Amino acid sequence: MHEETVYDALTAAHGDDARWAFGAGFDDPLAGVDTTVPDRVEPADLGAYCLMLGDDALVLSQRLIEWITRAPELEEEVAFANVALDLLGQARLLLARAGSVGVLGRSRERAGASIPDEDALAYFRDPDEFRCTALVVADGGDFARTLVRLLMASTWRLALFTQLQSSRDPVLAAIAGKGVAELSYHRSHAARWVLRLGDGTAESHRRAQAAVDFLWPLTADLFTPTEVEARLAPAGVAVDPGRLREEVHGVLTDVLTRATLTVPEWPASAPPTGRLGQHDPGRSEELTDLLAGLQGLARRHPGATW
Amino acid sequence: MSRRGPAAEVDPRGVAERVVDPELPMLTLADLGVLRDVRVQDDGAVVVEITPTYSGCPAMGVMRADLVHALHQAGFAEVDVRTVLAPAWSTDWITAEGRRKLAQAGIAPPRSAPSRAAGPVPLDLGPSRRSAECPLCGSADTEELSEFGATACTALRRCRRCREPFEHVKEI
Numbered sequence: 001m002h003e004e005t006v007y008d009a010l011t012a013a014h015g016d017d018a019r020w021a022f023g024a025g026f027d028d029p030l031a032g033v034d035t036t037v038p039d040r041v042e043p044a045d046l047g048a049y050c051l052m053l054g055d056d057a058l059v060l061s062q063r064l065i066e067w068i069t070r071a072p073e074l075e076e077e078v079a080f081a082n083v084a085l086d087l088l089g090q091a092r093l094l095l096a097r098a099g100s101v102g103v104l105g106r107s108r109e110r111a112g113a114s115i116p117d118e119d120a121l122a123y124f125r126d127p128d129e130f131r132c133t134a135l136v137v138a139d140g141g142d143f144a145r146t147l148v149r150l151l152m153a154s155t156w157r158l159a160l161f162t163q164l165q166s167s168r169d170p171v172l173a174a175i176a177g178k179g180v181a182e183l184s185y186h187r188s189h190a191a192r193w194v195l196r197l198g199d200g201t202a203e204s205h206r207r208a209q210a211a212v213d214f215l216w217p218l219t220a221d222l223f224t225p226t227e228v229e230a231r232l233a234p235a236g237v238a239v240d241p242g243r244l245r246e247e248v249h250g251v252l253t254d255v256l257t258r259a260t261l262t263v264p265e266w267p268a269s270a271p272p273t274g275r276l277g278q279h280d281p282g283r284s285e286e287l288t289d290l291l292a293g294l295q296g297l298a299r300r301h302p303g304a305t306w
Numbered sequence: 307m308s309r310r311g312p313a314a315e316v317d318p319r320g321v322a323e324r325v326v327d328p329e330l331p332m333l334t335l336a337d338l339g340v341l342r343d344v345r346v347q348d349d350g351a352v353v354v355e356i357t358p359t360y361s362g363c364p365a366m367g368v369m370r371a372d373l374v375h376a377l378h379q380a381g382f383a384e385v386d387v388r389t390v391l392a393p394a395w396s397t398d399w400i401t402a403e404g405r406r407k408l409a410q411a412g413i414a415p416p417r418s419a420p421s422r423a424a425g426p427v428p429l430d431l432g433p434s435r436r437s438a439e440c441p442l443c444g445s446a447d448t449e450e451l452s453e454f455g456a457t458a459c460t461a462l463r464r465c466r467r468c469r470e471p472f473e474h475v476k477e478i
Contacts, residue, residue, distance in 0.1 A: 027367045032355070032388020075452035075462070082454040089362025093391075158427055174391035178361050181394065181478040184427050189453055191431055247426050254429065 018305035022298040023119030029092050030171070035100040038168045041237055046169060047103025048131065048228045049238050051121070052275055053160075054094030055132035058122060059287070060153055061087035062294050063140045072143060079189060083150070086182040093175045095121040100171075105129055112303045123298040127287045128277040134218040137274065137283045137290070144197050144204065145211035151190035152215060155251045156222055158183040159244040168236040191255045198259025209261050220270035222248075318352045319344040321380045328368040329457050332411040335369060339399025342390050351384035352377055357395050360458040397459075397477050414438035414448075414463065414474040438474045440465035448472075 037043050064084035071077035098104075099117020106129070111120035135153055140146045161183055164176035197208040223245045225233065232238035249266060256263045273280055279287055298304075322344045323336035335341045335356065342355035354373050358366050370387045377385045397416035400408075405415035417437070439446050445467035452462040453476075460473040 027370050029366070030389065031370075032386070033391060075454070078452060078456070079454040082458060085362040085364070085458060086360055087362070089358075089360060093361060162425070162427060170392070174394070175361070177392055178358070178394040180422070180427065181396075182361060185453070185476075185478070187427075188430050191429060195431060251429050255431070258431065 020115050020119065021301070021304040021306045022123065023116060028096065028116065029118070030096045030100060033171060033174075035097070035171060037101055038170075038235075038237065041169070041232070041235055043101035044103060045228045045232050046172075046237065047098040047101045049232055050094045050098040050101075050172070051103065052131040052226070052228075054091045054098065054121075055130045056136050056153070056157070057087040057094065058091035058294075059130070059132045059290065060136040060150075061085075061091060062290055063136065064146070064150070066140055067146065076143075080146075083186050083189070086179075086186070090175065090179050090182070091122070092118050093171075097171050097175070110299075110302070114303060119298075123295045124302075127279060127284060127291055130279075130287060130291070131275050131277055132287075133222060133274045134280055134283045135215065135222065137279065137287045138215065138218055139286050141211065141214070142207055144207035145214065147190050147193040147197065148208060148211040149215055150186065151194050151255060152219065152248075152252060154183050154187040154190055156219075156244060156248050158187050159247045159251075160239050160241070163239045163243070166236075167238070172237065187251075194255055194261075195259045198256065198261040205260065208259065212256060212261055213264060216264045217267050220267040221272045221274065224269050224272050226272045226275045316380050316382075318346060318354075318377060318380070318382055321376050321382075322352075322354050322373055325369070325372050325376050328365045328372070330408070330413070330459075332407045332413075333400075333404050335373075337401050337404030337407060339401060339404070340369070340395060349384070350382075351386055352382045354385065354387045355390045356387060357390045359395050363458060397475060400475070408475060409441045412441050412472055413460070414441050414472060416475045416477040419477045436461070436474070436476060438463055440468060440470065441472055442470050443468040450474075 037046060061084040064080040064087070067080045068077060071080060095118035096116075098121060104117060104120060105125065107120040107124040110124040115123075135149065138149070140149070158180065161176040161179045165173055165180065167173040167176065194208060197204040199205070223241050225240050225242060229238045229240060233240040253263050274283065322341060323334055325335050327333045327335060327338050330338065338359070340356050340359060342357055344352065344354050346352055354377070356366070356369060356373070366389070373387050374385045396419045398419045400416065408415040436450065437446070438448055440448050443465060445465050447466040448463050449466060450461060451464050451471060455462045455473050459475050461476045462471060463474045464471045
């Protein structure tokens with residue numbers, strides 16, 4: 001039997017008519033990719049690491065999507081949507097990688113059997129099962145805070161992905177290799193905006209400085225390895241986040257100084273909290289709200305199909 | 307086996323190469339440079355390898371289904387479409403023919419992708435160094451209106467001479 005339309009082709013490709021309603025649905029993003037775990041690596045560690053990097057991307061993507069229909073100009077709305085889509089794609093690949101090594105936690109039993117791994121992880125984990133950092137969870141605030149946060153988060157992530165390209169896990173290395181060009185573009189877009197805001201009007205300067213002062217303390221745990229990273233980094237699979245500090249501080253100091261903003265003292269390194277699912281009290285509440293928006297419909301109708 | 311096989315002269319690579327991109331339908335998947343390999347296994351199954359342009363490319367599912375659909379129609383019963391993530395796609399993989407078709411459709415094709423040295427990616431704070439000729443009047447005097455466009459792979463520019471806005475496939 002031959003299919004007549006793209007829709008028919010999409011459904012026929014899966015051999016049944018019912019499609020999971022809320023997620024990626026149609027295809028496994030890692031279809032055909034060799035997902036063998038490299039030797040001397042615990043699958044649970046690899047999966048946990050993929051969740052950390054995937055959750056950062058998923059949550060930041062959702063924060064950017066909150067601007068859709070609300071951005072001050074159409075071009076910036078399109079920019080946020082594009083950046084969010086890139087991050088969502090990175091999240092999807094990373095969560096699929098976590099699923100491929102069996103790290104699904106309780107999400108699988110909550111989601112049911114028919115839902116793809118990455119959707120089970122995105123829609124059916126509770127806040128304390130998310131391993132994202134405080135920096136991406138914090139409420140987006142105003143336009144200035146959104147762009148200062150995007151600058152900080154993309155600077156950290158770009159520094160990480162640049163090094164992760166040589167990971168001994170070929171899937172992580174490939175995901176990082178694709179992400180580098182995307183993140184370079186995000187970082188330069190955010191940096192140009194921070195220059196414009198910091199060196200703009202008195203009001204835009206005031207808001208940009210307030211954003212910097214608010215977000216700065218949230219970077220305290222970004223350079224502290226979790227136990228998982230401490231095991232995976234020497235094995236050549238993960239990047240020790242401590243090695244990112246110099247590059248990240250250098251780039252941020254450069255941009256903020258040129259933007260005539262005051263660079264605060266760097267916070268002392270703090271032990272990881274969000275990475276362990278132990279989100280700080282304020283952040284925990286914000287993450288719960290964010291996930292309610294992201295997951296509410298899918299959880300209300302588990303296994304719903306169209 | 308009762309299933310209809312492909313006519314002996316049908317080349318599965320040719321069939322796959324003619325499938326068009328869902329977002330830039332003036333381009334075939336071969337023009338876009340996302341088709342990595344097409345081969346027939348000993349058991350007769352066709353294996354097609356494709357690579358995403360961007361991590362979040364929403365067109366991958368449709369590309370996959372369109373490939374399966376086209377190859378089924380050509381008589382290949384077993385089709386396995388696989389994803390290849392590395393090496394990452396770059397706009398340098400868009401063929402000369404693809405660039406010609408983009409320009410003909412009013413979309414400025416990409417120039418050479420920026421080369422990436424090993425080590426940290428340098429920060430570029432100046433005005434965008436991307437440039438493109440107006441696909442409508444040919445003027446080189448064009449400006450960027452938005453670094454992001456209607457699809458992941460395009461930016462929006464305007465010609466200073468004929469004043470028309472146009473899309474530009476941005477170099478990555």
